[in-house]
Structures are given as structure tokens and as C-alpha cells.
Amino acid sequence: MRIAKFGHACVRVEHGDTTVVVDPGAFTAPSAMDGADAVLITHEHMDHFEESRLRATLEAHPALRVWTNQAVAAQLEGVAQRVAVVGEGDAFEVKDSLPTSRPVALPRR
Numbered sequence: 670m671r672i673a674k675f676g677h678a679c680v681r682v683e684h685g686d687t688t689v690v691v692d693p694g695a696f697t698a699p700s701a702m703d704g705a706d707a708v709l710i711t712h713e714h715m716d717h718f719e720e721s722r723l724r725a726t727l728e729a730h731p732a733l734r735v736w737t738n739q740a741v742a743a744q745l746e747g748v749a750q751r752v753a754v755v756g757e758g759d760a761f762e763v764k765d766s767l768p769t770s771r772p773v774a775l776p777r778r
Contacts, residue, residue: 675693675698675700676694676697676698678696679693679696679701687764688704688705689708689709690709691710691711692709692716693708693710695715695716695719696716702730705726707734707763708733708735708736710723710735710738718741718744720745727748735751735752736754736755737753738755739754742754
């Protein structure tokens with residue numbers, strides 16, 4: 670597994686042949702998205718989500734999928750079939766053909 674930090678809030682996780690980018694916001698180098706299979710956006714603040722950049726990346730990479738909260742998903746009209754809404758405690762499989770999620774019980778600390 671390889672984990673790399675990009676800019677202010679973004680993290681890129683590579684494991685085997687799967688790459689997930691978390692929170693590629695306005696302060697993130699566009700190269701963070703190169704070859705990504707999935708994007709997880711935790712919330713709608715500009716340092717975590719930059720709509721125009723994400724839309725451009727989705728247009729350029731038809732296989733890219735997005736998992737995010739309801740507020741961000743609502744801003745992604747037109748690409749909704751590639752977006753799944755997730756919340757606290759949800760888990761998802763990245764290599765599925767369409768984004769889905771399922772709730773899981775996480776251990777309490």
C-alpha cells in the first residue's frame with residue numbers, strides 16, 4: 670500500500686491496482702487525480718471539493734467514480750450515475766461498475 674499527501678487536505682491511497690483519492694480540493698495538485706479509480710469527498714468545503722476540477726476530471730476519465738456526502742452529491746447534477754452518497758460508518762467497494770455503499774458497524778474506541 671502506498672499513501673501520499675497532496676497539498677492541504679488531499680490523500681492518495683494506492684493498493685494493488687486500485688487508487689482512491691480523498692478530498693482533492695482547491696489546494697490539491699491536479700496530478701493527485703492521475704489514474705484514480707475513485708474519489709472520496711468528505712464534505713463540501715473548497716479545500717476538500719472543487720466542483721469544476723472534479724467535473725473536468727470526470728469528463729476526462731469515464732471510469733472514475735465518486736463517493737461523497739449528500740451536500741456534495743447535490744452539486745454534481747449531470748453525473749449522478751457516477752456518484753454515491755455515503756455517510757459516517759458506510760463502506761464501499763471501489764472496483765464495482767457503479768458506485769454503491771453499505772452501512773457497516775465500526776468498532777467504538
